[in-house]
Amino acid sequence: MLTVASRRCFAVGVLAAALATAARAQPAPPVAALAAGDAAAVDVARRRLAMLPPERFPERAVLPQLRSEDAFRRRAAAWLLGRARRAPDALAEAARRETDPAVLVPWLAALEVATLIDLSAPARGAVAAAALRERLRRGGDAQPSATEWLAALRDAPVDVASDVARDLVAAVAVPPPTPALLALPDERVALLVAALARRPRPALAPLLDALRADPRRLAEPADRLALLLATPTDVWSRADERSLFVALSAEDAELRRTAADGVDRLGAAATDRLVAVLHQRALDGAPVAELLAPLQSMSPRGERHLVGLARALSADARAAIADWLARRPPERSGPQLAELLRDLVDDAVRHADVPPDPRWLALAAPALDTPARVAFALGVLRDSPSPAAREAAFHALVARGEWHGELLDHAVARLGDDQGWRAFAELARMPPDALPEPAWRRLAQLEHERVTPTVVQLLAQRAGSDPVAAELLLGLARDPRAFGRDLAATAAIRLAPEPIARQAWDALEPGTRVSLARDLARRRAPWVLPALQSLGGLDDADPELLLALARAGDRRVAERLLADPTAVPLRVLKQTEDDVAALLTAVDGPRVLDLLAASDGDLRLVLLRWLCGCPAIDPDGVALRALVARVAGAVGRDDLDALEVRALAQRALAQRPGPRAALVDQLDARLPEGLDDSDRELALELLGAADADPATPMSLRELTFAARLAIVEPLAGERRDAEAGVTRDGVVDGLPAANAFVRAAERVPAAVAHTAVAAAVDALWAHPDACLQPRERLGRLLAFAALRPAQLDAWGEPLAAAVLALPDLAGAWVGPAAHVLARAAEARGELDRAAELAREAAVAFLDERALRPLVRRAFVGDAVLGDGLLPTAALWAEPAILRARAAFAAGAAPAEVAAWLDRAAELGTGDAATLDRIATLRQELAR
Numbered sequence: 001m002l003t004v005a006s007r008r009c010f011a012v013g014v015l016a017a018a019l020a021t022a023a024r025a026q027p028a029p030p031v032a033a034l035a036a037g038d039a040a041a042v043d044v045a046r047r048r049l050a051m052l053p054p055e056r057f058p059e060r061a062v063l064p065q066l067r068s069e070d071a072f073r074r075r076a077a078a079w080l081l082g083r084a085r086r087a088p089d090a091l092a093e094a095a096r097r098e099t100d101p102a103v104l105v106p107w108l109a110a111l112e113v114a115t116l117i118d119l120s121a122p123a124r125g126a127v128a129a130a131a132l133r134e135r136l137r138r139g140g141d142a143q144p145s146a147t148e149w150l151a152a153l154r155d156a157p158v159d160v161a162s163d164v165a166r167d168l169v170a171a172v173a174v175p176p177p178t179p180a181l182l183a184l185p186d187e188r189v190a191l192l193v194a195a196l197a198r199r200p201r202p203a204l205a206p207l208l209d210a211l212r213a214d215p216r217r218l219a220e221p222a223d224r225l226a227l228l229l230a231t232p233t234d235v236w237s238r239a240d241e242r243s244l245f246v247a248l249s250a251e252d253a254e255l256r257r258t259a260a261d262g263v264d265r266l267g268a269a270a271t272d273r274l275v276a277v278l279h280q281r282a283l284d285g286a287p288v289a290e291l292l293a294p295l296q297s298m299s300p301r302g303e304r305h306l307v308g309l310a311r312a313l314s315a316d317a318r319a320a321i322a323d324w325l326a327r328r329p330p331e332r333s334g335p336q337l338a339e340l341l342r343d344l345v346d347d348a349v350r351h352a353d354v355p356p357d358p359r360w361l362a363l364a365a366p367a368l369d370t371p372a373r374v375a376f377a378l379g380v381l382r383d384s385p386s387p388a389a390r391e392a393a394f395h396a397l398v399a400r401g402e403w404h405g406e407l408l409d410h411a412v413a414r415l416g417d418d419q420g421w422r423a424f425a426e427l428a429r430m431p432p433d434a435l436p437e438p439a440w441r442r443l444a445q446l447e448h449e450r451v452t453p454t455v456v457q458l459l460a461q462r463a464g465s466d467p468v469a470a471e472l473l474l475g476l477a478r479d480p481r482a483f484g485r486d487l488a489a490t491a492a493i494r495l496a497p498e499p500i501a502r503q504a505w506d507a508l509e510p511g512t513r514v515s516l517a518r519d520l521a522r523r524r525a526p527w528v529l530p531a532l533q534s535l536g537g538l539d540d541a542d543p544e545l546l547l548a549l550a551r552a553g554d555r556r557v558a559e560r561l562l563a564d565p566t567a568v569p570l571r572v573l574k575q576t577e578d579d580v581a582a583l584l585t586a587v588d589g590p591r592v593l594d595l596l597a598a599s600d601g602d603l604r605l606v607l608l609r610w611l612c613g614c615p616a617i618d619p620d621g622v623a624l625r626a627l628v629a630r631v632a633g634a635v636g637r638d639d640l641d642a643l644e645v646r647a648l649a650q651r652a653l654a655q656r657p658g659p660r661a662a663l664v665d666q667l668d669a670r671l672p673e674g675l676d677d678s679d680r681e682l683a684l685e686l687l688g689a690a691d692a693d694p695a696t697p698m699s700l701r702e703l704t705f706a707a708r709l710a711i712v713e714p715l716a717g718e719r720r721d722a723e724a725g726v727t728r729d730g731v732v733d734g735l736p737a738a739n740a741f742v743r744a745a746e747r748v749p750a751a752v753a754h755t756a757v758a759a760a761v762d763a764l765w766a767h768p769d770a771c772l773q774p775r776e777r778l779g780r781l782l783a784f785a786a787l788r789p790a791q792l793d794a795w796g797e798p799l800a801a802a803v804l805a806l807p808d809l810a811g812a813w814v815g816p817a818a819h820v821l822a823r824a825a826e827a828r829g830e831l832d833r834a835a836e837l838a839r840e841a842a843v844a845f846l847d848e849r850a851l852r853p854l855v856r857r858a859f860v861g862d863a864v865l866g867d868g869l870l871p872t873a874a875l876w877a878e879p880a881i882l883r884a885r886a887a888f889a890a891g892a893a894p895a896e897v898a899a900w901l902d903r904a905a906e907l908g909t910g911d912a913a914t915l916d917r918i919a920t921l922r923q924e925l926a927r
Contacts, residue, residue: 031061039072040725046076047771050083050807059086066094071103078107079809101126125156129164136171137843139836146176153188162191167846169195169204170872173880173903178206182217190223196230197258198863199872200910221247222255229262233270241270245277248294249286263294265866271295272302279309288313288320297866303328303336310340315357318344322360341367349376356380358392365399374402381406398426403434408442421450428458437468444472447483456487457495464497474500478507493519498527505531517548528552543572550579558583562591565603573606581613589617596623601641608648612655621659624649643678650682654689661701668705672767674716680737683709687740691747698744700752706744707760710737710781711773711802715764718772732777742784742791750794757795761802771807778803779813779855782820786858797824812851815844816859822878831886835879842875868912877908881918888925897925 033045049057057080065077078094081087091107098104104127129152135142149172152164168175169192175181181189181204193211196204208231211217218227225247228240236244247259263271275298278291298306303325310318322344325337341360345367348356361380368374380393394410411427414420424443427435435443443455456476462469473496476488492504493516505513505520513520514535520528529552535545538560546568550557558580565573584592592614596607611617611624618624628649631642653659667675667683675683687709690702698706714733745753764770782799785791803817818841825834844850845860860871884900901918908914 031058034062034065034073034076035068038725040722042070042073042076044722044772046080047807049080051771054084057084057086059084063087063090066090071100074098075103075809078103082107083807095127101130105130125152126160128152129156129160132164133167133843133846136167136846137840139839146172146174146180150176150180150184153192154184158187158191161188162194165191165195166199168192169199169201170846170876171842171907173203173906175201175203178204178210181207182210186218186223190218190220190226193218193223193230194226197226198865199870200230200232200865201906202909203906221250222252222258225255225258225262229258229265233265233267236270238273241266241274242277245274245291246281248291249281260294261865264296264864266297268297268299268302271297272299272305275302275305275309278306279312282313282317288317289324292320292324300336304339307336307340307343311343315354319357319359322363326363337363338366342369342373345373345376349373355384355386355389356392358386358388361389361392362395364392364396368396368400374400374404378404378406381410394423395426398430401431401434403430403436403439405439408439412446415446415448415451421448421454424451424454428454440468440472444476452484453487456484456491459488460491460495463492463500470496470500474503474507477504489516490519494522498523498525502527510535514542514545517542517545518551521548521551529554543569543575546572547575547579550576550583553583555583558588562588562595565595565606570602570606573603577606577609578613581610584610584614584617586616586619588614592617593623596627605644605648608645608652611652612648615652615655618652619656619658621653621656621662624653625659628653647678647681651685651689654682654685660686660689664702664705668708671708671713672715672763674720675713680713684736684740687737687744691740691744694747697747697752700748700756703741703744703748703752703756704759706737706741707756708763710741711760711778711799712763712767713737714777715767715769715773718774719769722772732774732780735780738777738781738784742781742788745791745795746788750790753791753795754798758798761798764802773802773806775803775806775808775810775813778806779816782813782816783855783858786816786855792820793823793827796820800824810850811844811847815841815851816855817841818844819859819875822882826882831882831889835882835886838875838882839879842872842879845872845875865910868910870910873908873911874914877904877911877914877918880904880907881914881921884921884925898922901925 030045030048033041034049037045049062052058059081062077062080065073066081068074068077074094078091081091095104095107128148132144132148132152135144149164149168153161153168156164165188181192184192189211192204193208196208208227211227212231218224225244228236228244231240244259244262247255248263250256250259263274266274274295278288278295281291282288295302306321307325310321313321318340322337322340325340328337341364344356344360345364348354348361349372361377364377368377374397377393377397380389381397384390384393390410394407397404397407407427411420411423414423440459443451444459446452446455456473459469459473459476463473464470473488473492476482476484477492479485482488489504489508489512493501496504501520501523505516508516517532517535520532529549532545532548532552533554536542538546538549538556541549546557557576561568561573561576561580592607592610596604596611599607608627628646631645631649650663653663663682663686667679667686670679683705687698687702687706690698717733741756745756764773778799782792782796782803785796785799797820800817800820803813804821818837822834822837822841825831825837845856848856860875861869863870863872880900880903884897884904887900888897901922905915905918908918
């Protein structure tokens with residue numbers, strides 16, 4: 001919904017002019033559709049009416065719809081009248097008769113809150129709560145009083161009251177007094193405490209103190225735990241920390257999640273103190289893995305304590321501790337894992353009759369630092385009856401990086417398993433010099449379809465520095481009877497250093513050389529082309545050789561194919577398309593075009609692909625355009641050959657700058673009426689070709705076309721859907737075009753990208769169906785930009801303004817759009833406007849259901865209270881910070897500036913960066 005604030009922001013300048021143009025372009029007011037149409041038609045009528053200027057708004061025709069029996073039609077009429085600020089008395093009278101909150105809530109913009117609170121409808125509580133949200137949105141003098149918040153918290157249904165508590169905690173700088181809050185029923189106080197557990201507020205600290213001092217209030221475990229989380233961690237007692245940790249083992253899953261959230265907020269010192277509690281809980285039988293999971297803030301000191309206490313725990317508990325230590329971030333972990341693993345290994349050596357736990361044994365590489373410990377692991381590998389233990393010992397020894405013959409014995413023994421070949425992949429990760437010569441010779445003699453390729457590849461990679469690897473690789477490549485002969489020859493030719501590759505090539509018989517010709521052609525070395533040419537001439541060349549010569553750059557292949565392409569098998573022609581295109585030049589143009597004019601079928605497609613790969617031929621696209629015109633009459637949905645010819649010809653045109661510019665102009669002129677599928681594909685092809693050169697950014701003309709393709713072209717589809725009565729519930733098309741624009745915009749100056757988007761938005765408002773544009777489409781484009789902050793600053797503003805101006809009923813994307821506009825206004829020094837927009841963004845972001853979590857995260861980030869990250873606090877502090885700066889710039893009294901900063905600090909509590917910013921601002925403004 002467009003608020004008073006946002007309308008005031010956008011009622012001037014280019015956007016206002018564009019909206020007026022769009023309104024003039026609309027058809028006559030579709031009041032009949034509003035009155036008699038189905039749901040889809042009613043929504044289209046509502047959108048068109050919403051775009052009319054005030055002097056053309058048909059108030060008399062819309063008013064009767066307030067008495068309609070159809071709830072959707074009543075809602076549309078009420079929304080229109082409310083948005084236009086027309087007929088408040090009629091709306092109020094209709095609201096008093098209404099019982100459905102879903103219908104009442106959209107009317108709030110047109111009604112005074114006093115009227116709403118006096119409603120006698122059963123939905124009074126829900127509507128009154130929604131009224132408070134609407135007044136937050138309006139800002140200024142409309143702000144609700146503490147008494148009104150208290151009444152909504154007391155009277156609204158429980159699910160609505162939960163949202164009221166959240167909004168109160170987030171947005172109300174001066175909350176209701178503590179005695180009044182304590183007078184509420186416990187269930188309502190619990191809702192407020194639950195909100196405070198997610199959003200700390202200093203002003204409500206007296207309420208928390210009173211509740212903590214009275215054990216009769218909020219006696220349920222979940223409520224007491226929320227009360228603890230609502231209290232700053234720096235005043236938590238040892239008993240508080242212990243109770244929090246004990247709750248990690250509660251049967252109630254929600255209680256466990258809340259406790260884990262609380263433990264996440266603890267610092268390292270407090271987390272370290274919990275190790276003793278963990279020890280006692282583990283002795284009582286609690287699962288150690290679950291207790292450890294939230295203790296990520298533990299310091300190396302806590303780890304040492306944990307390892308010391310682990311000696312008194314069960315083997316299962318110690319294995320869980322070892323696994324947790326192994327997964328610690330390197331910057332937080334100390335040497336305690338190796339210490340614990342040594343204890344576990346030594347304990348296993350002393351109790352040889354007890355099988356070791358594979359969980360810790362697989363991690364034991366750091367502990368295998370003495371002959372006795374290594375001997376223990378080798379014994380497990382060789383003699384343990386447990387396959388899991390043997391596998392764990394194998395992993396530990398391989399990770400240690402020391403060669404033992406038993407490792408290869410284990411790998412060979414596992415070849416009968418379905419996944420046994422993976423053991424050889426483990427061996428391959430050992431240091432290059434770890435495997436001795438006998439091991440390599442034994443590996444080279446293995447004949448296994450999964451192992452041999454791995455061994456051959458390793459030999460090829462090491463052949464340059466390891467004489468044994470070179471000898472074994474060449475031996476396999478030269479032996480016709482060797483199991484991996486073909487693999488070895490191919491690997492030597494592709495991967496081995498040049499001297500070894502040449503030796504391998506020279507050792508092959510001619511027939512094998514031909515079969516490996518294309519592999520040799522992959523190498524970019526001077527000796528490759530002569531080596532291939534020595535295999536024979538072109539007249540009767542084997543297809544493999546012909547392909548290899550083309551890849552190696554033999555110009556003679558192009559000459560032969562230009563002389564008579566039909567003399568070569570079609571499959572060879574298709575396989576050489578890219579390579580031959582690289583051999584062609586402008587002088588070949590007439591011959592290629594003559595061949596094209598006389599060909600059809602598959603040969604014509606091959607020749608077209610030559611043109612796609614050689615822009616020097618037909619640079620002006622004359623022949624290609626003639627070809628497109630020739631097949632245009634034959635193109636139908638069932639004529640696949642003509643369709644492919646046209647697609648390839650257009651792709652070739654797209655790769656030529658002159659024709660590409662002409663095609664862009666042609667398609668751009670048709671964007672408002674919509675493109676068919678093939679033209680849409682051509683448009684994307686044009687953009688891809690224009691953006692293909694990393695050294696040359698897309699031109700402003702092409703970038704504007706890309707923006708218009710993403711923003712304007714889909715309107716034709718919206719019109720068709722509206723006429724067919726189709727609703728798509730937020731699913732929008734045009735995303736490939738949006739992606740193409742975003743990729744291209746990354747490589748152009750910010751001013752160019754801004755100009756392109758602004759031009760596309762102007763074209764949107766000039767379109768007669770602009771009102772049908774869903775916010776979802778523009779919002780997604782805005783979200784793409786949010787992933788690249790520089791782009792959001794460059795071209796987000798005109799797009800965000802369009803998002804707010806669209807007449808959607810839902811509030812989705814209002815928060816991101818207002819957030820972007822606030823940043824832009826602040827950058828220009830328009831601090832009052834920025835504050836107004838920042839407040840609107842904060843209100844919109846309060847509704848956590850309006851946006852998908854990933855989108856929300858892209859704009860404002862995640863909440864991690866333990867790390868001092870709280871986007872809600874940052875959002876609500878921002879308007880006050882901007883007001884303080886504006887007041888200072890206007891020469892206001894220091895007390896007024898300080899009052900705004902105090903408000904910002906109160907609302908910004910929980911977000912460390914915001915509080916630091918306020919402190920810095922206090923210092924700067926005090927100078």
